[in-house]
Amino acid sequence: MTDSSLLFEKARQLIPGGVNSPVRACKSVDCEPLFISKGYGSRILSEEGQELIDYVMSWGPLLLGHCHPEVTRAAREAVEHGSSFGAPCRQEIDLAEAIVQALPAVEMVRMVNSGTEATMTALRLARSFTRKNKVLKCVGCYHGHVDSLLAEAGSGLATLCIPGTPGVPEDTVKHTLLAPYNDLQAVEALFENHGADIAAVIVEPVAGNMGLVPPQEGFLQGLREITRQHGALLIFDEVITGFRMSFAGAQGRFGIDPDLTCLGKIIGGGFPVGAFGGKKQIMEQLAPCGDTYQAGTLSGNPVAMAAGAATLQILSRMDYDQLEKRTQDFAAGLKSILEAKGVPVQLNCLGSAFTLFFTSQPVSDFESAKTSDQRLFQTFYTQMRRQNIYLAPSGFECTFTSFVHTDQDFQTTLDAAENIHF
């Protein structure tokens, strides 16, 4: 047995399923997980010494790769001065300032510890600001494991085939409305019936949790107009897209002005972080300025703030267009190699993220994403992993590139794809 299987066996006795987040168990691809001992640049090293090119990048945060020297230095300097104070620190301002300067729709921001906390609180704030109850979300979008948002929530649940989850009372989801992604008519119909009580629409401006699904022309603009007409807030969940789709996020890229924005992943530079921000008038409703409660013992943690601020500072100098172009060429290369093997492939690619769906149908929402053949994906995944290419272990996830992936990394990956037998 390899080291990873031994560790997995032990972990399963101590931690449910041996993992602290379900998709890591690799169940849907019928593999055991690799235990990772190290990461450097675009590479990770497993406990048994297998070195792989990483396209998971911790599920998105590591746009600068593993152990970027400046990020590591910032975190080390911070931790040497104390790991947590539960009191304000300078690093919180550094990260907040970087976020407010980069994202056009964010005037003020509050730090939390995960993307889940960010979306959970953004909803509370939207409800308290509008004094309305209902929230509209899109099928296949994931906004963290917030109770009321776990209806039809994409990859993790889709992979495990759980329609929602036990443990959430019906009363909790009774204020959640669902529309297909990219379907403005469905959104309009819901507003016609419930408009007076809809506090917010929450959406991934580029969906990344049913595989990558870009917004169609006019979809985000339409959401902006409908919410404005009805006095509902528009919440962009930019936990994946923030600082990935452009340095100004998806909101900057598409020129949309959401009321609230949720962040996580990249803004923590690999440390546990989330944040939400938006218009000052709304944000000042939060305690201690306003009456809407939210708090966190470790929120604004100096180490995470320092790593995040260093990350954003480096990203501000990076050439996003070039990475996007290289990612597109790489993804198109993968697609044509797989197509030449006679399997149907759809490529959705935007920024430095893409998904190859094994279907002949264009993918624009969760229904069409689900036509992707998961057995073909499993074959692809296992044979790539054997050849030292580390992909997300689900066909409904993104493949993430980073600023440290080299052309040689991409070529090695294409060569591995050439060797696959379906």
Ligand SMILES: *Cc1c(COP(=O)(O)O)cnc(C)c1O
């Ligand atoms: C990852 C993710 C979240 C949840 O973030 P956590 O830090 O895992 O709680 C929320 N929304 C989106 C779009 C995500 O991709």
